[in-house]
Amino acid sequence: MKTRFFTSLVCLLVLLLALSGCTPGVTTQQPTTTGTTSGTTTQGTTAAPTTTETKPVEPVVLELFYDSPELYNGWKWGEDPVTQHITAVSGVSLNIRYAASRNHEELYTMLASGSDFPDLLYTSSFVPALYEEQYAMSLNKLADEYNPAFYDVLPYQYQEIHALEDGDIYYLNNDYSDTKKMADIPGGSRIVGVFVKNNIKWEAMGKPPLDTLEQVREVALQAKNDGAKYPVFLTSYAFSPIHDLNSLQIAKSSFAGPQFVYMQDNGVVTFNIKSDAYKKGAAYVNSLYQDGLIQADNFTFTSGNDDSVRQIAQAGDPMIVIGHEWQLRMYRQGMEREGAFMPFEPPLGEGIKRSDIVINDFNMSNIGTTGGMFVMSSTENPKACIDFLTTLLQDDIQIMKAHGREDVDFIVDYTHDKEHGRRVVTDALKADLTNMQNPEFMRKWGYYNGILRSMIMLRWTISYYNRPYHEAYPEISDDILTTFGSIYGKPFKTLNLTVKFTDSEEQLLYNNVTKEWKVGEAEMILAPNDGAFEDAYTRTIANMTKVGLTDLEKLLTERYLYWSAIIDE
Amino acid sequence: MWRRAAWRQRYLLILALPAVVWLLVFHYVPILGLQIAFKDFRFRTGIWGSQWSGLKHFLQLFRDITIVNAVRNTFAISLMKLVLLFPIPIAFALLINEIRFHRFKRVIQTVSYFPHFIAYSVVALMISILLAKNGIVNDLLLRLGLIREPYLFLGEKNAFWWIMVVTDGWKSTGWNSIIYIAALTAVPLELYEAATIDGANRYQKILRITLPYIKPTVVMLLIINMGNIVRGASFDMSYLLGNPLNMSHSEILPTYVMRTGIGLGRFSYATAVGIVQSIVSMILVVSANALSRYFSDEGLF
Numbered sequence: 001m002k003t004r005f006f007t008s009l010v011c012l013l014v015l016l017l018a019l020s021g022c023t024p025g026v027t028t029q030q031p032t033t034t035g036t037t038s039g040t041t042t043q044g045t046t047a048a049p050t051t052t053e054t055k056p057v058e059p060v061v062l063e064l065f066y067d068s069p070e071l072y073n074g075w076k077w078g079e080d081p082v083t084q085h086i087t088a089v090s091g092v093s094l095n096i097r098y099a100a101s102r103n104h105e106e107l108y109t110m111l112a113s114g115s116d117f118p119d120l121l122y123t124s125s126f127v128p129a130l131y132e133e134q135y136a137m138s139l140n141k142l143a144d145e146y147n148p149a150f151y152d153v154l155p156y157q158y159q160e161i162h163a164l165e166d167g168d169i170y171y172l173n174n175d176y177s178d179t180k181k182m183a184d185i186p187g188g189s190r191i192v193g194v195f196v197k198n199n200i201k202w203e204a205m206g207k208p209p210l211d212t213l214e215q216v217r218e219v220a221l222q223a224k225n226d227g228a229k230y231p232v233f234l235t236s237y238a239f240s241p242i243h244d245l246n247s248l249q250i251a252k253s254s255f256a257g258p259q260f261v262y263m264q265d266n267g268v269v270t271f272n273i274k275s276d277a278y279k280k281g282a283a284y285v286n287s288l289y290q291d292g293l294i295q296a297d298n299f300t301f302t303s304g305n306d307d308s309v310r311q312i313a314q315a316g317d318p319m320i321v322i323g324h325e326w327q328l329r330m331y332r333q334g335m336e337r338e339g340a341f342m343p344f345e346p347p348l349g350e351g352i353k354r355s356d357i358v359i360n361d362f363n364m365s366n367i368g369t370t371g372g373m374f375v376m377s378s379t380e381n382p383k384a385c386i387d388f389l390t391t392l393l394q395d396d397i398q399i400m401k402a403h404g405r406e407d408v409d410f411i412v413d414y415t416h417d418k419e420h421g422r423r424v425v426t427d428a429l430k431a432d433l434t435n436m437q438n439p440e441f442m443r444k445w446g447y448y449n450g451i452l453r454s455m456i457m458l459r460w461t462i463s464y465y466n467r468p469y470h471e472a473y474p475e476i477s478d479d480i481l482t483t484f485g486s487i488y489g490k491p492f493k494t495l496n497l498t499v500k501f502t503d504s505e506e507q508l509l510y511n512n513v514t515k516e517w518k519v520g521e522a523e524m525i526l527a528p529n530d531g532a533f534e535d536a537y538t539r540t541i542a543n544m545t546k547v548g549l550t551d552l553e554k555l556l557t558e559r560y561l562y563w564s565a566i567i568d569e
Numbered sequence: 570m571w572r573r574a575a576w577r578q579r580y581l582l583i584l585a586l587p588a589v590v591w592l593l594v595f596h597y598v599p600i601l602g603l604q605i606a607f608k609d610f611r612f613r614t615g616i617w618g619s620q621w622s623g624l625k626h627f628l629q630l631f632r633d634i635t636i637v638n639a640v641r642n643t644f645a646i647s648l649m650k651l652v653l654l655f656p657i658p659i660a661f662a663l664l665i666n667e668i669r670f671h672r673f674k675r676v677i678q679t680v681s682y683f684p685h686f687i688a689y690s691v692v693a694l695m696i697s698i699l700l701a702k703n704g705i706v707n708d709l710l711l712r713l714g715l716i717r718e719p720y721l722f723l724g725e726k727n728a729f730w731w732i733m734v735v736t737d738g739w740k741s742t743g744w745n746s747i748i749y750i751a752a753l754t755a756v757p758l759e760l761y762e763a764a765t766i767d768g769a770n771r772y773q774k775i776l777r778i779t780l781p782y783i784k785p786t787v788v789m790l791l792i793i794n795m796g797n798i799v800r801g802a803s804f805d806m807s808y809l810l811g812n813p814l815n816m817s818h819s820e821i822l823p824t825y826v827m828r829t830g831i832g833l834g835r836f837s838y839a840t841a842v843g844i845v846q847s848i849v850s851m852i853l854v855v856s857a858n859a860l861s862r863y864f865s866d867e868g869l870f
Binding site for chain 2 (some may be wrong): 012103104105108111112114126127128129133134135295296297299300311504507508511512515518519521522523526546547
């Protein structure tokens, strides 16, 4: 009898447990309640004058769902000087909840369940359900009701570009280029994706010339003979063929290729993979592989795991990098001094003159078309949300998010640019940048915080006074800097906007085409001989066409004509 | 009368109750949600409030040429697993059964189960380390002189299916042999004694006694595995080991659904793919069962 009773009890307990459901599998971080600090918020000499006012504000904690995995394990809002300052001026602290994966299933599950909504949501993806089904609030309505100052800081033409069918904006994109402010930036905009050299090895070699692609190859071969395992390193942007920092997009520039991934000729938009310069750039990178200079394991990178690329970066002793050297620095943090890897002027392809080259200006031509920061309809603090977003858009906060505090994180150096000056990181920060690991570095300096930057980072601030590693150009004279400036193309916002989708079918078409490009690019670079390269190139375009390249280009052309009539370029 | 029987077995019924409730709540009630495959599902209006769209998503599915690769890869990997891996647990069980030293037998059995409990994400990481160009597998092959330079296993699309099959074989052999070992213990010892008296050797005993005795178990599991052909390939392995170099051979139906359905919020489309998968599985199971009954009188139902 007793046995039967306990058996029944156990069964009932099991039943209750089975029906109790699961708790959400996301990591949640509470903000730290530290005392606020007053960071310096002085402006540069030519910066736009919007500043935050320090006034008594009601403290409030808002919940933000960040639709991507946690990048910096252990960092919390309020632990570093920048977020402390933002809290001091806005009164808002963030309790950040991260998604466990990049597949958005938690976001969609949240929408489907209709519960557990945050106050703010950040997603970089195209999620039309957020505004089509009124999960997100109109920022215009919030601003009209609670904070009209929002319109004073809203970037130029943002309303025209990102307003939906009802005329309102629902999100603040984190990749916006405000061309009015870009025109004022001191020192000009800076290229991001380039060829990069190992400066230490280069000096040891006697500073051989790197003016042409063939000279770059010779230097890499010499490094290989000297014992470097993988002399040429491709950053993980090798897996995003449409990205400005993609190795083949960079290589095509050396053959005077079109500035942008999408090119337009008489209003007809096509992808630049069809250009002669792209093919020559791809052939060059393939020839580096055929010479044994590029490691094939570079391409076993997957969407959730860049360990193979990290291992190559750390073990490979790179001499030349085709891509964005910050990523190499991130992988090799602490392994060498700051400034060990430095970009150099684009090497010339055969028959190309320097004046033929147009570099893709990453900071000016990028506009960001999908996703951003949303205010959820279910929030109980709509005023706090719009106040917070308005604060984030202030120029001084933008500069602080990108660069830190003047005289603490950076100083303005007028040595090379006597009119505007150039931002230089302080020695103390530089020392920690080389020796400290994230997130300890981020907690101390609030600098280069990728999560913070993704919360509405306007592009002009990234160029503002230039980025720190570009300031380490001791051997480059002002004359050459002028040359640098002359090879920049104009911003191509209109072309970027052609991929601003209106429904998920368009996004799917785009994804299918670019997926074939991604696969084909890997085959092109790793082709064992020239014949195989030709086959890979032809096959890539054929496969892209098979899955809808023609339809996609037609769609982009229609969009180009539409946006051309609206955008002030 | 049934009430009396139920009362007599009340404790057994209570024991079974949690499983039945779990089955109903998590497997039968969600069937109602399949209707979204015939609707344009909207989060706000939910399953019941969304507009009907008929066969729109199914037509989209059949017109999508990018699914062809995923279907090919799914069937190829599953059929390879069925043909190559299905007999292995049976053979393993037979070998285990022949071990006379019981303690050793138990150790082997237990050790063979361990891989089953390792998560696929950990297995994928292990594979990526082992098969790297500077990994232990390449090192071994180079030292044995079988290859002249390191082989990029994970970059070679033709190798991907084999990697999936071998990994799954390593992971599941021990676990899948459990049911065969259990079936083998039911074979009457007198049959083996009689066979010994008749002069049968070990091989003949396996062929004439052991295998026929476990035939119903084998047939049952084979029919069940036929139903898994459409979903048998491991999502985790394909998702974690798929990269640009092997993508043409690594994308399977579950990863396709993740990429084109769930990842873009196209829940109706994803459900339509799931329904088609289930229908195909059902056809395969029923056909396999019918064929089995026709040829051998054995069947699942």
